[in-house]
Amino acid sequence: MAKPVYKNVRIIRASSGDWRVVYEYEFPDKPGNYKRFYVRDGINYVHDSDEKEKAAQELKKDIEVALKNGFNPFLASTKMETSLRTEENRIISSHPSAWTMQEAIDNFLAYCENINLKKTTLKKYKSQTKIFIEWYNNLNINKLASEIDEGTMQSFLDYGVKFNKWSPRTYNNYIDDLSVLFARCEKLEKRKNKEIKYLYDPYFLEKKRTHAERNRYxxxxxxxxxxxxxxxxxxxxxxxxxxxxxxxxxxxxxxxxxxxxxxxxxxxxxxxxxxxxxxxxxxxxxxxxxxxxxxxxxxxxxxxxxxxxxxxxxxxxxxxxxxxxxxxxxxxxxxxxxxxxxxxxxxxxxxxxxxxxxxxxxxxxxxxxxxxxxxxxxxxxxxxxxxxxxxxxxxx
CATH class of the missing domain: 1.10.443.10 (Intergrase catalytic core)
Incomplete structure (x- = not known):
């Protein structure tokens, strides 16, 4: 039996809050030598400790399955130009099975219920996605879930600040929680369409500085x-x-x-x-x-x-x-x-x-x-x- 080219898939729970799943993969040209890979995939956007643990365990499981099925991180492209990402994703999204935004939200909430997510967290996700989809529908945004990018999300965040009077903390919470939504939806959709790729990248969105003194007691x-x-x-x-x-x-x-x-x-x-x-x-x-x-x-x-x-x-x-x-x-x-x-x-x-x-x-x-x-x-x-x-x- 051939020796696995990967090893030690595990979760690192740093006290700073920077959690990630780590594993080692053998260099293609250096047998016996391994490179360490870190994967976060949005788990640090989950702040509730129990839910964060569930997200980390799920990510670890996904990585183990991918590695077992032959995934090679040395062959995976880690970055694309935005224009190339957009064009490629439009071709993929034209596939009849690509999810609409409403389908993505429905599947995400169903997933949350299936894993017995804490009721308060599930209720929060339902409230946030309801506000998002209402905004999305009112503006007649003609994009599939995989086509939503950070520009679209920035428009939604700006809307929340202007019309719903979001505080900086609420603004940042929406960045975190909707990032969980898109990261999870991409994984869920890949189960039926392995070619799907989501454009949304939360790292291009800047959080607002929170000032407790803004409403001094x-x-x-x-x-x-x-x-x-x-x-x-x-x-x-x-x-x-x-x-x-x-x-x-x-x-x-x-x-x-x-x-x-x-x-x-x-x-x-x-x-x-x-x-x-x-x-x-x-x-x-x-x-x-x-x-x-x-x-x-x-x-x-x-x-x-x-x-x-x-x-x-x-x-x-x-x-x-x-x-x-x-x-x-x-x-x-x-x-x-x-x-x-x-x-x-x-x-x-x-x-x-x-x-x-x-x-x-x-x-x-x-x-x-x-x-x-x-x-x-x-x-x-x-x-x-x-x-x-x-x-x-x-x-x-």
């Missing part, structure tokens, strides 16, 4: 100054209190209607079409319940907006910048910089709850985070520390 002293300044502006004061008590995003409150509020179940439904994490339910605490009673929201038609035009609950929604513009003069008067925003009240609420000893799982029901890893990253951005080391320790 209010210390008790600063918060007190603002509350005293705006308390006579009833509309703005109620709006700020709503952000604080619900931890809803300004956009979510801006489009909130009476029918989203369920006083019997003490919860507010944030529809996936206006939220960024899909459908979720926000608990109504006692303080928010009192605010709802104060505003007499149970007396209005179900299709009315909670914060409508003419400084009251009405059937007409206010402009996107309405409350931001109302808040700006107070910031100027108090000499607060641009890092203090209306959204900062959400962060202030989170820090207040954590500092008061509320459990992270309870706080996550307010923030809308789907997994602990995402919430921990959010806390790190806020520089939240609720450790016992804040109290008395040991005398010198």
């Amino acid at each position: 209010y210390t008790p002293a600063v918060a007190s100054l603002i509350k005293n300044a705006v308390k006579d502006d009833i509309e703005l004061f109620r709006y700020i209190k709503w952000i604080f008590y619900s931890c809803m995003r300004p956009k979510e409150i801006h489009l909130l209607q009476i029918h989203h509020i369920d006083l019997d179940s003490r919860q507010i439904k944030v529809a996936g079409s206006i939220g960024k994490t899909g459908d979720r339910f926000v608990p109504i605490c006692d303080e928010l319940h009192e605010l709802i009673a104060e505003m007499k929201l149970d007396q209005y038609p179900l299709d009315y907006f909670v914060f409508g035009r003419h400084k009251k609950t009405s059937d007409k929604v206010v402009g996107d910048d309405y409350f931001r513009n109302k808040f700006r003069p107070y910031k100027i008067k108090l000499k607060l910089d641009e890092n203090y925003t209306l959204y900062s009240w959400k962060h202030t609420r989170v820090i207040s709850l954590i500092s008061a000893g509320f459990d992270d799982n309870q706080v996550m029901t307010l923030t809308g985070h789907r997994d602990r890893a995402g919430f921990e990253a959010y806390k790190r951005e806020l520089v939240v520390d609720n450790s016992s080391m804040k109290g008395k320790t040991i005398d010198f």
Whole structure:
């Protein structure tokens, strides 16, 4: 039996987060000498540790099968000119079996369900792909899944920033998660069409720098100054209190209607079409319940907006910048910089709850985070520390 020309297919799990599958392959002209090859193939775009492990194991399995079937990395082309890639892929994609974008998404989600992907991760993928395919269809983009390139993806990302007001972190999450989609779809489609090649290369997309200071939380002293300044502006004061008590995003409150509020179940439904994490339910605490009673929201038609035009609950929604513009003069008067925003009240609420000893799982029901890893990253951005080391320790 001939000695295999490859060996040691294994996963390297670096503490830095740079995971890869590595193997050695014998030099064609140097028997007994091996070159080491590293393959990442998008697994580092998966941040949940369990899902990342599944992706790494799947990649390892794919590499083992390819090597067993005669794959030779010395004969594989690692880079093509974009024009050559495009033209070659158009020829391949013209094959009747090439997937449309909708077919690719359907197959990807079916794959995720088949491998028992965590429900929260699957829900996130469904929400993100829904937003992507709606944008794709609205623009009548006539491209197969394998023809989508980084230019198309950049247009989608720019759209998200402009019209959905994505934060840098959300923008970067879409790069990561849709990169997982295309990397997996190429593998899945290759099972039926081994000649298919996908154009999309996430490495040509630049991530945005995230600035936690963009929405700086209010210390008790600063918060007190603002509350005293705006308390006579009833509309703005109620709006700020709503952000604080619900931890809803300004956009979510801006489009909130009476029918989203369920006083019997003490919860507010944030529809996936206006939220960024899909459908979720926000608990109504006692303080928010009192605010709802104060505003007499149970007396209005179900299709009315909670914060409508003419400084009251009405059937007409206010402009996107309405409350931001109302808040700006107070910031100027108090000499607060641009890092203090209306959204900062959400962060202030989170820090207040954590500092008061509320459990992270309870706080996550307010923030809308789907997994602990995402919430921990959010806390790190806020520089939240609720450790016992804040109290008395040991005398010198």
